Amino acid sequence: MAEQESLFDLKAADVAALLARGPGPAQREVMRLCEAMIFASAEPLSEEEMLKRLPEGAELGAALAYLKAEYFARGVNLVKVGKKWLFRTAPDLAFVLQREQQEPKKLSRAAMETLAIVAYHQPVTRAEIEDIRGVAISKGTMDVLLETGWVRLRGRRRAPGRPVTYGTTDAFLLHFGLEQISDLPGLDELKGAGLFDGRLPKGFGVPQPRDDSALMEDEEPLGDEPLNESFASDLPED
């Protein structure tokens, strides 16, 4: 279960050590407030939003660390995804919860692989995805991925044709239970195998995927121009 590592990146020993120090009464009140806010929020909650609601001078970082530790062994865990916090059920309890939930829509193999390439190689262009898979990407595949909200248009590569670059979203992290993009399973092995350089354009040799909203050096903003990527041009005009 190497994939689940990030869910348990708190070690039981760390938790014990942290809780042994024990939060003081003021700290405990901040914890209660954070707990209530994150619980009540329909979406993962950013620290900025919490700070806006907390009394001034509240030590948010420490409160969240304590809270996370306290929920470590419970049926519900406090996790940070991207830069936002949420409560969710513990991964090992899926069996009791799955029964009435329906399976999320299954992705086609093409979509799954494309998603993986976007995740591991981001920022990545359509041509680069096609190079890895050895086939053209259908418009439908990219549409499905964009529709899931897991993939987004990042910008354009500063290269001939200024192709659009793709990357993943916070919703992607949230859905796959990742705190950050570097928690992708097997990322180190893939990097170590050196499989990501090869025929990729210059400047793309850095295999560390990045989903930073900040554009990379060889990226530029999307701009107002139409997305004349081949699958965008097929759209019916109204």
Next chain:
Amino acid sequence: MAEQESLFDLKAADVAALLARGPGPAQREVMRLCEAMIFASAEPLSEEEMLKRLPEGAELGAALAYLKAEYFARGVNLVKVGKKWLFRTAPDLAFVLQREQQEPKKLSRAAMETLAIVAYHQPVTRAEIEDIRGVAISKGTMDVLLETGWVRLRGRRRAPGRPVTYGTTDAFLLHFGLEQISDLPGLDELKGAGLFDGRLPKGFGVPQPRDDSALMEDEEPLGDEPLNESFASDLPED
């Protein structure tokens, strides 16, 4: 909400006693399962539903009692409503779930003019304001001015219909940087500032404003009667 079990029917001492006995490992697992099920459920969850999903022989009642005790002092409480269980943010923390966001707003021209007349001519009735402005005041305009906290109801004029009199507040002085209301510039100063041009009729004057909190001779207290000021005047509204 009569059927709702009081959140505080658990006494802190009971909680301590209960938790001191401490749930065993098997009990703790049932607690985790219940915790996750109630948390993830979109509706309050009945004990029957929980039992259906729990391993056979699970001691549900004890697990829920422990869980409730553990959540007793937290930012989130486990509560039983009717015969169903749900998590809810602690009632004393409701304030943190709502955040006020200050939105800068500009006063409308009508409101600004009405405010100016209230400032100079106070104590002033609505009919007098309308007479000076030559247009009716909409109810909305007066509401906005009261919302700013710069205008207040002073009392009633001792006159037929006993109309409400309006005046300014200390917040008004504070906002406009005036020490007292009589610091408002008079006609000569207004002329000097170029706000009036020369075409004023004979006898035109600007009153010396007064915002004494004491009622004037022709004023009386507001009393308990409803403020049935009619804002349906014959004058055109602005």
Next chain:
Amino acid sequence: MERDHDAPPEEATPVLEPADAAFEAEGGKRDDEADFRVDVDGYEGPLDLLLELARRQKVDLSRISVLALAEQYLEFIEAARRVRLELAADYLVMAAWLAYLKSRLLLPAPPKAQEPDPKDLAANLARRLRRLQAIRVAAERLMNRPRLGRDLFARGAPEGLDIVSAPIFRASLFDLLSAYARQRQKQALSHVSLKHRQVWSLAEAREALERILGMAVEWTALDDYLIDWAVTPAQARTARASTFSASLEMVKEGLIDLRQDRAFAPLMLRRRRALAAE
């Protein structure tokens, strides 16, 4: 390039003949794997097909025999052609390239300066296969992670966090003063220009006359009535004029008598006797 199969499986793909998509290929007989089947539908392009063929070598992908792989691929394509399976151009391009590679690998030609080393080409192909394989594994692991909404669940009934907007009003003293001066000035000037004459209309005058007729049995000076009805001197003039006109009208209708003893003497007014008698 061939489009991949993202559409639902039932959708026909251009790659294969419909009915006999899967069958035992004759060419496969020579292969170690006797159940080698020609089914292009299952593959997402030539690279995918190559990867599958490579897997049959049952060796580590890094020690794959590219030569053997090229031969298998060409056999597969040959078998597909024999059953008139329509192959997308990609597959044929790859076949041509592999045929070239095969010949280069088998017959080391005298090296020409421009042509790449066949070993590099082979290594490059092997690496592309490894990369595709790696991303397949990664996709698999990603999909097998505990997923929100399937294995992990967020709170079922969040109360929600609200943002209530509280207006904060801004205005400067200058705004206030100019607003005051603006409207006072406007009103001061408009009062002057709008001071129109007040007119006692003919209808009003007649109505007034009719109402007081009952009292005027004897001769009465018209001015006396007017004093009761028109209080301000400004109104007196318009009232007198209108009432005079109205009274003439009523004389004409035979309702009242009107007389004046001499020029500029008060106008005297009385109800007709006939009417009074009734």
